[in-house]
Amino acid sequence: MAAGAFRLSSGRPLSWAFQNQMRNVLQKIRYCSNDAASVGGVDGWQRGVVVLDTVQRSAWRGVENVEKSYDWDDGWNQKGKEFLKWLQDNPDVELEDKYTAIKKVKNKSDKTMARHFVDYRRVKTCAGDGGNGCISLLSTYQKEKAGPDGADGGNGAHVIFEASTKIRSLNHLESFIRGQPGEPGRNKDCHGKNAENKTIQVPIGTIFKTGGEVVASLEENECLFIAARGGAGGKGNAFFATDVDQAPLIAEFGGKGEVIEYEVELRTMADVGLIGFPNAGKSTLLRAISRARPKVASYPFTTLNPHVGMVHYADHHQLAVADIPGLIEGAHKNRGLGITFLRHIERCSCLLYVLDTSQPRPWDQLHVLMHELEQYQRGLSKRPHAVVANKMDLPEAKENLKELAMHIDLPLAPVSAKMGGQLGPLLALLRLLIDHKAEHGISPAAISPTPLR
Ligand SMILES: Nc1nc2c(ncn2[C@@H]2O[C@H](COP(=O)(O)OP(=O)(O)OP(=O)(O)O)[C@@H](O)[C@H]2O)c(=O)[nH]1
Numbered sequence: 001m002a003a004g005a006f007r008l009s010s011g012r013p014l015s016w017a018f019q020n021q022m023r024n025v026l027q028k029i030r031y032c033s034n035d036a037a038s039v040g041g042v043d044g045w046q047r048g049v050v051v052l053d054t055v056q057r058s059a060w061r062g063v064e065n066v067e068k069s070y071d072w073d074d075g076w077n078q079k080g081k082e083f084l085k086w087l088q089d090n091p092d093v094e095l096e097d098k099y100t101a102i103k104k105v106k107n108k109s110d111k112t113m114a115r116h117f118v119d120y121r122r123v124k125t126c127a128g129d130g131g132n133g134c135i136s137l138l139s140t141y142q143k144e145k146a147g148p149d150g151a152d153g154g155n156g157a158h159v160i161f162e163a164s165t166k167i168r169s170l171n172h173l174e175s176f177i178r179g180q181p182g183e184p185g186r187n188k189d190c191h192g193k194n195a196e197n198k199t200i201q202v203p204i205g206t207i208f209k210t211g212g213e214v215v216a217s218l219e220e221n222e223c224l225f226i227a228a229r230g231g232a233g234g235k236g237n238a239f240f241a242t243d244v245d246q247a248p249l250i251a252e253f254g255g256k257g258e259v260i261e262y263e264v265e266l267r268t269m270a271d272v273g274l275i276g277f278p279n280a281g282k283s284t285l286l287r288a289i290s291r292a293r294p295k296v297a298s299y300p301f302t303t304l305n306p307h308v309g310m311v312h313y314a315d316h317h318q319l320a321v322a323d324i325p326g327l328i329e330g331a332h333k334n335r336g337l338g339i340t341f342l343r344h345i346e347r348c349s350c351l352l353y354v355l356d357t358s359q360p361r362p363w364d365q366l367h368v369l370m371h372e373l374e375q376y377q378r379g380l381s382k383r384p385h386a387v388v389a390n391k392m393d394l395p396e397a398k399e400n401l402k403e404l405a406m407h408i409d410l411p412l413a414p415v416s417a418k419m420g421g422q423l424g425p426l427l428a429l430l431r432l433l434i435d436h437k438a439e440h441g442i443s444p445a446a447i448s449p450t451p452l453r
């Protein structure tokens, strides 16, 4: 950003300290471009904010069509199948560090930490009004008409959302968020104090929508979104003094703060999403490959919220794997738990379809799952994916696996999540798919910023 880009409308440059401060704020915004930053400049309180807002929104539009231009079938399927076959044919081979997932040595407590998880909220943001300017004429002992001394009011507080790694859900968001108003100006040129901005921390992956349209998405730590702009302080009468009117009796009211309602949604950020029917063993699998502790039980719809676990590899790379509630046939017609929770896998680079191989015709499960994903968002089911044939420890699974392999043309990893069997090749395959994805130059964060239904 060119030095001196920030000027007042009078043309007077702002102080270096303030310019640096603004530069830091702009740098925090992910898609900040020189163009957008220089369009507005920082011209007083509201326009400074307009700049940030413009940058954020224009950036959003810029990435809208990423998914459409990306060819999903770029060889991952063939590569995955060959790699998995090679792994299965050579079970004793020593793998590279990057394909070797590190086993967890220390178990977490089995206590279920039931915490209320909120991934959707409606909030009304109401920024602070600016303080009114003051009308006052100074009169001193030596000089009865010493001129106007009514000062300017302070600026109202913005309502700002900041992405933070420390926050995991939206349950702390109140339905009404109000910024403080600026103080009014006083006589003797005492300017009103600016109100302190109201900053609320939200998890990374939070999306803000107004009228069904996505207006902001916070995808990186410390990313900011100014949800409602505070009103500027009104000018006092001292500001309006001119050569011809040395004692003006006019002052400005403070500007009104913006009032905007948002639908706030959380989309979990993970590299891999586990998709499957209820009871297929998704949570068991996540427990087996990571230190996450989602609840496991033999009844359907045990998992009601997404859980994310981290898989560690010997080269210190980590992959985030998300376990989401089970899908059933007709979920897009709101059967079962519906499909709205699929937004949690929208940003996943790869998908793992977890099938219960002990059930007859497991390939039918796969077709239903893919169909439901397509109903939610076209192209979603075609992300690089693999099939996990779970429950291989059960006797009927062996026969079903043979038939499954004949029915599908995808990387197929037979595992037993409960017994911990054959997890190594699956984790190596995951890494291969993720690396393949990274090589083909699309970051998980950039995937699918298409507006939600
Ligand atoms: N025999 C056997 N049982 C398994 C295996 N994996 C999971 N199970 C059992 O299947 C049942 C369901 O497992 P969950 O992990 O809760 O299944 P889920 O897919 O998370 O189910 P929802 O949360 O309801 O969608 C539990 O009783 C598990 O013990 C496996 O590999 N072998």
Ligand SMILES: [Mg+2]
Pocket (backbone or CB within 6 Å): 282, 283, 284, 294, 295, 296, 302, 303, 323
């Ligand atoms: Mg579960």
